[in-house]
Amino acid sequence: MPPHTGSAPAVSLQGRAATGRYAYRAKAPRPEASDYAEHAKLAYALGVHRQLLSHAQSAIRTLTAARNELIAQAIEDGLTIATVSAVTGENMKSVRTIALAYDDLHPGGVPRSAHVAALKQKSEELRAAEQHRHRITERREALIVMALRNQVCDDLELASLTGLTPDHIRRSTRGIARPA
Numbered sequence: 001m002p003p004h005t006g007s008a009p010a011v012s013l014q015g016r017a018a019t020g021r022y023a024y025r026a027k028a029p030r031p032e033a034s035d036y037a038e039h040a041k042l043a044y045a046l047g048v049h050r051q052l053l054s055h056a057q058s059a060i061r062t063l064t065a066a067r068n069e070l071i072a073q074a075i076e077d078g079l080t081i082a083t084v085s086a087v088t089g090e091n092m093k094s095v096r097t098i099a100l101a102y103d104d105l106h107p108g109g110v111p112r113s114a115h116v117a118a119l120k121q122k123s124e125e126l127r128a129a130e131q132h133r134h135r136i137t138e139r140r141e142a143l144i145v146m147a148l149r150n151q152v153c154d155d156l157e158l159a160s161l162t163g164l165t166p167d168h169i170r171r172s173t174r175g176i177a178r179p180a
Contacts, residue, residue, distance in 0.1 A: 039152050046161040049140040056133035067122040072102035074115040088123045145176050
């Protein structure tokens with residue numbers, strides 16, 4: 001039979017699927033549908049954890065600012081640095097630095113017991129918020145480890161989903177056994 005000399009384009013049979021459409025021909029194996037579902041679940045969970053972590057950090061900043069203002073006002077009203085340090089759990093140098101940062105305060109005339117109670121409450125709220133952030137961070141790290149072990153995402157994709165750097169992902173998962 002003579003070679004094809006017509007004007008119709010020659011199409012490789014490798015490029016067409018049984019349906020007559022072009023087939024995906026990447027060198028990397030295509031993930032199964034269950035892998036897509038697992039990837040979607042993981043991406044969603046990491047997105048939720050990223051948002052929860054953002055909210056927790058915002059709450060910590062707000063609580064820290066409120067507690068620092070209470071510390072400065074308590075020092076201005078005559079509480080000693082040692083007393084404020086004991087109530088809040090901050091070291092004396094930090095308490096002194098916080099008090100010096102607020103130079104425009106005037107004595108409020110609030111009794112000592114009211115300052116102590118307010119400082120205790122705000123410090124407890126701050127500790128609870130920090131513990132909440134720590135739990136979220138631990139769950140995020142567990143999701144990262146699970147993704148790497150199951151080869152659902154690579155370091156770069158995990159970095160983009162979590163907001164961390166790829167180096168941080170590699171350092172934090174250095175001892176994790178990954179399938180070859």
